Amino acid sequence: MKYVKSYVPYHSPFDPCPPIGKKYYRTPPHLYMTFQPYNLPQFSPQEALKKGTLWPALYDYYENPYDRRS
Amino acid sequence: MWIYEKKLQYPVKVSTCNPRLAKFLVEQYGGADGELAAALRYLNQRYTIPDKVIGLLTDIGTEEFAHLEMIATMIYKLTKDATPQQMRDAGLDAHYANHDSALFYHNADGVPFTAAYIQAKGDPIADLYEDIAAEEKARATYQWLIDMSDDPDLNDGLRFLREREIIHSLRFREAVEILKQERDQKVFF
Numbered sequence: 545m546k547y548v549k550s551y552v553p554y555h556s557p558f559d560p561c562p563p564i565g566k567k568y569y570r571t572p573p574h575l576y577m578t579f580q581p582y583n584l585p586q587f588s589p590q591e592a593l594k595k596g597t598l599w600p601a602l603y604d605y606y607e608n609p610y611d612r613r614s
Numbered sequence: 615m616w617i618y619e620k621k622l623q624y625p626v627k628v629s630t631c632n633p634r635l636a637k638f639l640v641e642q643y644g645g646a647d648g649e650l651a652a653a654l655r656y657l658n659q660r661y662t663i664p665d666k667v668i669g670l671l672t673d674i675g676t677e678e679f680a681h682l683e684m685i686a687t688m689i690y691k692l693t694k695d696a697t698p699q700q701m702r703d704a705g706l707d708a709h710y711a712n713h714d715s716a717l718f719y720h721n722a723d724g725v726p727f728t729a730a731y732i733q734a735k736g737d738p739i740a741d742l743y744e745d746i747a748a749e750e751k752a753r754a755t756y757q758w759l760i761d762m763s764d765d766p767d768l769n770d771g772l773r774f775l776r777e778r779e780i781i782h783s784l785r786f787r788e789a790v791e792i793l794k795q796e797r798d799q800k801v802f803f
């Protein structure tokens with residue numbers, strides 16, 4: 545996934561919780577665009593209303609990147 | 615002037631009775647990076663920004679009110695049938711003591727909304743950079759909310775709102791580029 549970035553925070557042997565492992569952050573598509581070019585391919589109107597954007601190039605589906613721990 | 619359409623911008627569905635989620639969601643209602651702050655910030659900045667980007671601030675400011683309405687609906691649905699006992703168990707005891715299940719403009723910690731959350735510097739670049747930062751902060755808040763929620767229908771609505779923040783951020787970045795007035799100039803080396 546191009547727009548999902550991660551790093552591994554330092555975990556000390558004295559930290560109380562097990563390490564989270566990777567810590568995630570996002571760099572969504574608009575960061576790489578600055579000014580949207582003309583004539584980008586478009587979703588159908590119905591699909592665009594559902595997705596929140598008309599342009600696939602700016603669509604960034606989000607999902608919780610962490611494992612469940614209970 | 616505004617024209618009101620009696621429907622939500624995106625349908626709000628909540629599939630599980632989990633009033634605890636309402637406690638988190640209120641961050642986007644009356645929090646520093648919430649929809650109320652966003653709407654008031656943009657609609658106020660319109661008066662002291664170059665003409666070319668006034669319309670953008672009107673459009674996005676108006677849309678933020680549509681988002682506010684979606685968040686309100688989510689909170690309302692999550693709390694409307696909750697008993698006092700359930701409110702207490704969900705950590706909404708202090709809220710219930712003050713408001714019953716009425717919505718109120720405060721953040722997830724119960725801190726009431728303040729105009730100090732928003733800025734109007736009068737410098738177009740400073741103001742637009744604040745707007746870009748606000749959009750990224752709202753996007754991040756939606757991510758943390760989705761991370762904590764296991765309600766698929768609620769998350770569907772939150773994903774839509776997050777995607778809109780991405781588009782808003784890009785539009786504000788474009789506004790900065792317009793004000794730089796370099797876009798259509800030929801570059802010579």
Ligand SMILES: [Fe+2]
Nearest residue numbers: 652778779782
């Ligand atoms: Fe926004």
